Amino acid sequence: MTEAIRVNFGRPLPVFPLPDAVLLPHAIQPLHIFESRYRQMIDECLDGSGQIAIASFEGAGWRDDYDGHPSLRRAVCVGQIVQHEALEDGRHDILLQGICRARIVRIIEPQNGRTYRQVDLAPLEAVSSSPPPMKDIRDELRQMLTNPRLSRLRAVDTVMEWFDRDDVSTHSLLEFIGFALLKDCELKYRLLAEANPIRRAGIIKDELASIDRLVRRAQRQPYEAWPKGMAWN
Structure with missing residues (x-):
């Protein structure tokens, strides 16, 4: 397997909610990024750790509040951008590899020119412990x-x-x-x-x-x- 990628849980991560997909650790998810707020997210993410929290919506009400502040379910998968292609008009094609499970502790709404949400996270699994052999x-x-x-x-x-x-x-x-x-x-x-x-x-x-x-x-x-x-x- 590839070398383990670490997540700094002391800093907020951008959050990208998906309606019809759930990322799991180790899995690879292709994503096409076209919304302006998420284009900004990828641009800034590539200048940093390259990590994104992939979340899912809570309930069906997100459809009426998609451009606002839809509720998110607490469990997320932290993903690492492992491949990126910049497209026309600022769009992106990326491959995201799941790293680990986490839970949302706090949602940070857009502010100071940042158009996407961020989240403070805590690990769902003990970071220092090895899983049982099973x-x-x-x-x-x-x-x-x-x-x-x-x-x-x-x-x-x-x-x-x-x-x-x-x-x-x-x-x-x-x-x-x-x-x-x-x-x-x-x-x-x-x-x-x-x-x-x-x-x-x-x-x-x-x-x-x-x-x-x-x-x-x-x-x-x-x-x-x-x-x-x-x-x-």
Whole structure:
């Protein structure tokens, strides 16, 4: 794995809320930045640490207050800009890599020419502690993902490449599985907001078991009767 990137929790970070995406640690998220306030955010971020807190909106009311001060959910993922391309009219294409979980302590509204919000953060997980090895969980997940049904799901082949790598901890593997295989944003937010990796593993195993049952039922039905959106190749 790449060298660990540190976050200075003593300083505020810019916050970028997304309506239909949740970033998890280790995952890579491409983003196209076009709003003027977030173009300013990227310009200033590139002159600093290159780190952004990726948040999600609280409830549905954000649509009516998008240009104002919509409520944000407390759990965020701190992301690092790892690739950047400046486009015409000040727009940006970036790749953001998730670094760590955090929670919002305070929202700092725009002021003094800054048009985007910032947040004071606290880590959700102990910064100095190493995650448990969780070998049994790793073996159980491998067994689940190599069964004839789940092994045909999209992205499983990519995920399985990480299992045999000694430099990929089970803690990191959980993040890869959550980001690559679990598509529901609410479920991903549960993973983001859960500080305990063993409980995160439980969430993932429960969802994989649910997908397995759904695929089993779908296989018994004619193609026309499959649940909408079901595909595994």
